[in-house]
Each structure stands twice: as C-alpha cells, then as structure tokens.
Amino acid sequence: MHHSLKLGRLPAKTGDLLCRHAISLSRPAVRRCSQSSGSTHFGYTTVKEDEKAGKVHEVFSSVAGKYDLMNDAMSLGAHRLWKDALVSRLRPSARTRLLDVAGGTGDVAFRFLSHVEFASGGASSAAAAGPAPDLEAEAERLGVAPIELGESAEAPAAGPATPPPPVVVCDINAAMLEEGRRRARLAELEHRLSWVEGDAEALPFADDSFDAYTIAFGIRNVTHVDRALSEAHRVLRPGGRLLCLEFSRVTNPLVRWFYDQYSFQVIPPMGTVLAGDWKSYQYLVESIRRFPAQEEFARMIEDAGFGQVSYENLTFGVVAIHSAFKLPRSTGPA
Numbered sequence: 001m002h003h004s005l006k007l008g009r010l011p012a013k014t015g016d017l018l019c020r021h022a023i024s025l026s027r028p029a030v031r032r033c034s035q036s037s038g039s040t041h042f043g044y045t046t047v048k049e050d051e052k053a054g055k056v057h058e059v060f061s062s063v064a065g066k067y068d069l070m071n072d073a074m075s076l077g078a079h080r081l082w083k084d085a086l087v088s089r090l091r092p093s094a095r096t097r098l099l100d101v102a103g104g105t106g107d108v109a110f111r112f113l114s115h116v117e118f119a120s121g122g123a124s125s126a127a128a129a130g131p132a133p134d135l136e137a138e139a140e141r142l143g144v145a146p147i148e149l150g151e152s153a154e155a156p157a158a159g160p161a162t163p164p165p166p167v168v169v170c171d172i173n174a175a176m177l178e179e180g181r182r183r184a185r186l187a188e189l190e191h192r193l194s195w196v197e198g199d200a201e202a203l204p205f206a207d208d209s210f211d212a213y214t215i216a217f218g219i220r221n222v223t224h225v226d227r228a229l230s231e232a233h234r235v236l237r238p239g240g241r242l243l244c245l246e247f248s249r250v251t252n253p254l255v256r257w258f259y260d261q262y263s264f265q266v267i268p269p270m271g272t273v274l275a276g277d278w279k280s281y282q283y284l285v286e287s288i289r290r291f292p293a294q295e296e297f298a299r300m301i302e303d304a305g306f307g308q309v310s311y312e313n314l315t316f317g318v319v320a321i322h323s324a325f326k327l328p329r330s331t332g333p334a
Contacts, residue, residue: 066274068105071217073270074263074284075318082319083216086245087111089312089321090212094120099210099235101200101228102218103169104176106183109193112167112214168194168210170203201227208237216245220291229304238328242306248313248320249293255316263288294320 071079086108092098094116100108171177177195184190198204200215200222213232222228232242250256263285271281292300294311297320302309306324313320 069274070271070281070284073267073274073281078315078318079217082245082314082321083107083111085314086214086216086243086321087115089323090115090214090241090243092116092119092212095211097209097211098167099170099203099205099213100167101170101203101213101215101232102172102221103214103216104171104173104180106169106180106189106193108214108216109167109169109180110183110187110189113189113192166194167192168196168205170196170198170200170205172197172199201231203231203235205235207234209235211237211240212243213240214243214245217247219244219246220287225292226300226304229301229306233305233326236326238326240326242301242322242324242326244297244301244322245319246291246297246322247288248291248297248317251313251317259316259318294322298322
C-alpha cells in the first residue's frame, strides 16, 4: 500500500520499495537522542556521554572486516538496493562535490563514482540514459538557490583524461577507513577518493565546502545527533543537499512484528555464527529501536537549519531516506 507524504514543497514520487508519509512540522516537543545529566543510550544501556563514542568505536572496529556480512545479516541483502536508491535520489553530476560521512568502507562513495561515470562517461551511455539530472537542476526545481559549483560553470570535457569530481569519505573509525581503502585499491579507485578520519560532530572542513552530504546507517551511532546535523548544515554550500539513509520505524504492525522477531531472535545469534560477535550485533539491533521515528527525525533536521525537509520510507519503513536542503542566506530588505 502506498501513501503520500510532503514536507515543504517536495512533490511525491513513486519508486521501488517505496512508500511515503505526510507529516506536519508544527514543532511539538521533540525527544532528543541524548539524555540529560550527561548520559545517553548505547543500545538499551544508559552510559555516560563521554563513553558512548568509545563503545561505538569498539563495535565498528570489530565488524569492519565483515561489514558487508553484517549489513547482509541485518537487511537480508537489501542494504545494497537501499544505498543504490540513496545515490539515485542524490542525482549527482560530474561537478558535485560530495562529503560522505560515516562512510568508511566506501559503499556510498563507490556508487557515487559509478553513477557519475555512467551519467557523463560517454556518448553511448548518454544516449542510453538521456540527459543526466544534477543537483543544480533539482535545486532549481524546488525553488532553492542553485548550488555553487566552483570557479567554472562549464561541463567537464568528455574523455578519460577528465578527472572525477572530488569525493571525500569521512569516518571516525580508522579500521573502517582502512577497509574502504583496501576495497578502493582492489577496484583501482583509490586515487579518485579522499579519506579523512574525523568526527561527525566536529567535521574538519571549512564552512560551505560541499554540494552534497550523505550519511548511510551512521547517524544513529553518534552521541549528539543534533550536533552532527548542525555540522552537516555548516559544511554544505547554500543550495547543498543532505541525504540520510537510516534504519527507521516500520509502519505496518504485522510487518513490524515479524521484523522485531527477526531482529532480536535471529540477528544476534547470526552474528555469533558468522562473525563470533553477539554483542556488536545486539547493539546494532537495539540502536535502531532507540533512534527517532521518521517524523521526529525530520523535525530535528529542520531544527538544524535545513529547509525543504522530506523523507521516504523504503521496505515498509525498515529504512528511510531523509532529504533536506541548505537554503540560501537571506540578504534582507534592500
């Protein structure tokens, strides 16, 4: 069953594994992910705020070498389709400067490069795919300022000598970054990516540096989600776009029951069998349940200063893609 959703002026579309829901940003009281008195959650456990980052670091250091296995176990392989959908919604062009946060293994960055290469790699792909949409056109369609694309507004010359757009992968976990570098070397893509060890809550980049910010299955693991969103807003250029892919709240009660049974009864034992690691998989399941529902997270994004906020559910709301734009700065009355 499909439902329609609208936040701001973004029109509804249909897509694979997709249903949308309408919400109103009337600003009721918003529950934050972090708790008061210097405590927060680590799955279902309450810990001190300064302890959570270390515990999350341990989890992802443990699973870094088997990251695909972990995601396959948690999603029955659907995470690959969801990440494809994320990049498809972004519609990057050869001039898009991307920051992929919590993207250490390179899954989203590799898809971004493939999408751009297909969209602008030659006459044959262009003839097959038609004109490639880009972020500038998307911003214009939504009525926000065109994205600043650097010194030259001309499209890059066709041919293999044209360098790909800058892509920066930022992750707080060195083990995840090393896994991404290893994959990039195997795919001969290492020279097309920049790898930065950094904290989503304090990004090591200047203001207004990127056209697009993506984060897939990472934002629920930060200690202060509001700070991470504020940092995303800071480093995006006016007109830049935020896209967040995250496990979310299943909307159908029957599907939710089966999903909960699979999550709690199957995934942790599977983690033990496949990776010898029950605790990490248990945390990941619990962290999903502690993350805000779709509507609440959308309000948090708006509170961080973004406009044109919307979300779309994939696979009955097992995951959701939240989209938002950094609106142009108001120049005030003349």
